[in-house]
Amino acid sequence: MRRVRSTGSAHAGLTEWLLQRVTSLYMGGFVVYAIVHLSLSPVRDYAAWKAWFATGYVRIAWALFLASILIHAWVGMRSIYLDYLHPLWLRFIVTLLTALGLLALALWAAQILLA
Numbered sequence: 001m002r003r004v005r006s007t008g009s010a011h012a013g014l015t016e017w018l019l020q021r022v023t024s025l026y027m028g029g030f031v032v033y034a035i036v037h038l039s040l041s042p043v044r045d046y047a048a049w050k051a052w053f054a055t056g057y058v059r060i061a062w063a064l065f066l067a068s069i070l071i072h073a074w075v076g077m078r079s080i081y082l083d084y085l086h087p088l089w090l091r092f093i094v095t096l097l098t099a100l101g102l103l104a105l106a107l108w109a110a111q112i113l114l115a
Contacts, residue, residue, distance in 0.1 A: 016075045023068040023075075030065045059113055066109040070102050 043049045052058060077098050085091040 016079065019071055019075050023072040026068045027065060027072065030061060030068075033061070063109075063113050066106075066113070070106055070109075074098070074102055 043052060053062075078095065081091050081095055081098075085094060
């Protein structure tokens with residue numbers, strides 16, 4: 001009888017799975033909050049939008065929303081690249097370009113949130 005050897009940890013991928021679920025739950029909840037809030041008290045002009053956005057908890061909620069989008073996108077795209085891009089050089093280049101693109105989006109979002 002041969003013993004079956006394990007090819008990896010039982011926890012492999014658990015962190016990514018949890019990140020995907022937690023970020024999707026937050027994004028879904030935030031979208032529902034934003035729709036309800038903006039439906040009940042619509043923002044009529046730029047000054048009202050700026051006043052609503054200036055409150056601390058709204059900025060934190062938006063920052064968490066944008067961070068969730070970036071994390072969710074990174075984990076999802078990385079999983080796709082690992083599964084379907086077999087040449088190592090191609091996987092490296094595509095992953096690097098994705099990381100740079102998401103970093104650029106993060107910096108742009110930070111500039112908006114801190115303005």
